[in-house]
Amino acid sequence: MTPVVVLVGAPGAGKTTVAHRLADRLGTSVRDTDVDVERSTGSSVQDLFVEHGEAHFRDLEAAAVATALREHDGVLALGGGAVLHPGTQRLLREQQVVFLDVSLSAAAQRVGLGTNRPLLLGNVRATMKALLDARRPVYEDLATHTVVTDDLTADDVAARIHQLIQENATP
Numbered sequence: 001m002t003p004v005v006v007l008v009g010a011p012g013a014g015k016t017t018v019a020h021r022l023a024d025r026l027g028t029s030v031r032d033t034d035v036d037v038e039r040s041t042g043s044s045v046q047d048l049f050v051e052h053g054e055a056h057f058r059d060l061e062a063a064a065v066a067t068a069l070r071e072h073d074g075v076l077a078l079g080g081g082a083v084l085h086p087g088t089q090r091l092l093r094e095q096q097v098v099f100l101d102v103s104l105s106a107a108a109q110r111v112g113l114g115t116n117r118p119l120l121l122g123n124v125r126a127t128m129k130a131l132l133d134a135r136r137p138v139y140e141d142l143a144t145h146t147v148v149t150d151d152l153t154a155d156d157v158a159a160r161i162h163q164l165i166q167e168n169a170t171p
């Protein structure tokens, strides 16, 4: 089994939201590796970061991605930092990967100040900038398609990905 598409991008890019809209369009199901890690541990991502540290979360996340790629045939949303893991990068090279691109200002606006994202605690904008600068080349490198999301609604983004998938399936 393999997912019909894997969504990657920064926090606030809309991976989780768009995954559900796209799955509705395709009549398939969604898996989100943040949710998988939370279910398997019984802890929130936030608590895992605070109680066990980021490295531990990244190991759990890499295992969750590998399992989802094996088991799931719908839409798969990854956590924002999942692509940093070398094993995950290798696995993603076999997949249809859509990079949801988002500018610093749109991402900061979307995640807001009351963030439950542990990496963004403190100065959201500065942290988001550092994170986008460091990760953009990785997202771009892994992407088979890119959708710039700033001026699109989540539903527009889902529609665009739906179109890309159909074009890809056409011989």
Ligand SMILES: Nc1ncnc2c1ncn2[C@@H]1O[C@H](COP(=O)(O)OP(=O)(O)OP(=O)(O)O)[C@@H](O)[C@H]1O
Pocket (backbone or CB within 6 Å): 009, 010, 011, 012, 013, 014, 015, 016, 017, 018, 034, 077, 078, 079, 080, 081, 110, 111, 117, 149, 152, 153, 154, 155, 157
């Ligand atoms: N295209 C969009 N336009 C406007 N708002 C959006 C768009 N996509 C998502 N959002 C909003 O941005 C917020 C973050 O979206 P979401 O949780 O889907 O991001 P994510 O990429 O999954 O982030 P994370 O990496 O933290 O899991 C949500 O409030 C969502 O409703």
Ligand SMILES: O=C(O)C1=C[C@@H](O)[C@@H](O)[C@H](O)C1
Pocket (backbone or CB within 6 Å): 010, 011, 034, 045, 078, 079, 080, 081, 082, 116, 117, 118, 119
């Ligand atoms: O961008 C990131 O590194 C993260 C994004 C979220 O999806 C969660 O996986 C976690 O908050 C870390």
Ligand SMILES: [Mg+2]
Pocket (backbone or CB within 6 Å): 015, 016, 017, 032, 034, 077, 078, 079
């Ligand atoms: Mg998400």
